[in-house]
Amino acid sequence: MRLSAAQVGSRREWTPYCRQGFTLLELILVLALIGALLAGTVPALRGFVHGRDAVEEARRFLALTRFASSEAVSRGETMRVWIDVGRNAYGMASFTGSEDAPTVSREYTIPATLGIVLNEEVDDQDVPTVLCLPDGTFDPGDLTAVAICDLTSLSDQIVVVPDELRTRFRVLSETEQ
Numbered sequence: 001m002r003l004s005a006a007q008v009g010s011r012r013e014w015t016p017y018c019r020q021g022f023t024l025l026e027l028i029l030v031l032a033l034i035g036a037l038l039a040g041t042v043p044a045l046r047g048f049v050h051g052r053d054a055v056e057e058a059r060r061f062l063a064l065t066r067f068a069s070s071e072a073v074s075r076g077e078t079m080r081v082w083i084d085v086g087r088n089a090y091g092m093a094s095f096t097g098s099e100d101a102p103t104v105s106r107e108y109t110i111p112a113t114l115g116i117v118l119n120e121e122v123d124d125q126d127v128p129t130v131l132c133l134p135d136g137t138f139d140p141g142d143l144t145a146v147a148i149c150d151l152t153s154l155s156d157q158i159v160v161v162p163d164e165l166r167t168r169f170r171v172l173s174e175t176e177q
Contacts, residue, residue, distance in 0.1 A: 057110050057148045058158035058171055061090060064106060065130065065138075065169045068092040072132040079132040083146065085116050095131060113152055119145040130162075137166045145172075 068079040071092075078095035091107035110116065118128060131139040140162050146169075149157035159172040 053111060053114055054148050054150045054158050057114055058160055060108060061146065061148065061160055062169055062171065064090070064092055064108070065132070067106075068130075068132040069136060069138060069168065072134050073136050076134045078134065081130040081132065083116060083118065083128045083143075085118060085128075088112070088114075088116060090116070092132075110148070113150060115149050115151050117147040117149055117157070118143060138162070140166070 065081055068081050072079040075094075079092055080095045081090070081092045083090045087109070089107060089109045091105065093105040128143045129141065130143060131141070133139065144161065146160045147157045148160070160169050161172055162168075163170050
């Protein structure tokens with residue numbers, strides 16, 4: 001028995017109302033729209049990221065001062081936090097080089113888009129140091145403020161100062177600056 005074409009199933013005719021998929025022109029238009037949207041939003045996000053760099057670097061500096069203070073208390077020896085403006089770096093190290101105690105040392109280099117500004121003029125040979133004492137306090141010396149600023153927009157800066165009790169550093173709010 002032979003089946004006719006009507007019995008097997010008719011082939012659908014290809015009409016404009018029955019197409020499946022997108023044309024190349026539609027795909028190109030959608031990609032062009034997405035590209036235009038991204039071109040408008042990426043520059044705005046770039047400013048957001050640069051502002052976050054200074055905040056994150058200030059948080060890392062605060063964490064380092066707190067770590068140095070807790071190490072000074074737990075080890076019973078003075079730790080120092082140093083700031084090298086010329087190298088755009090800061091870190092901490094043991095102040096007393098006891099031979100039987102392992103030395104603790106950390107060094108951080110900040111990104112090239114950021115800079116460190118101190119409240120005082122320093123010589124090229126001078127590296128400002130904050131001493132973290134074993135009693136939980138610290139001696140900032142002449143250093144009363146450290147500003148971490150975004151070099152691409154000098155208006156964005158985070159200022160870190162010692163608190164009144166000299167037990168930790170804190171970030172100044174915008175109204176205090």
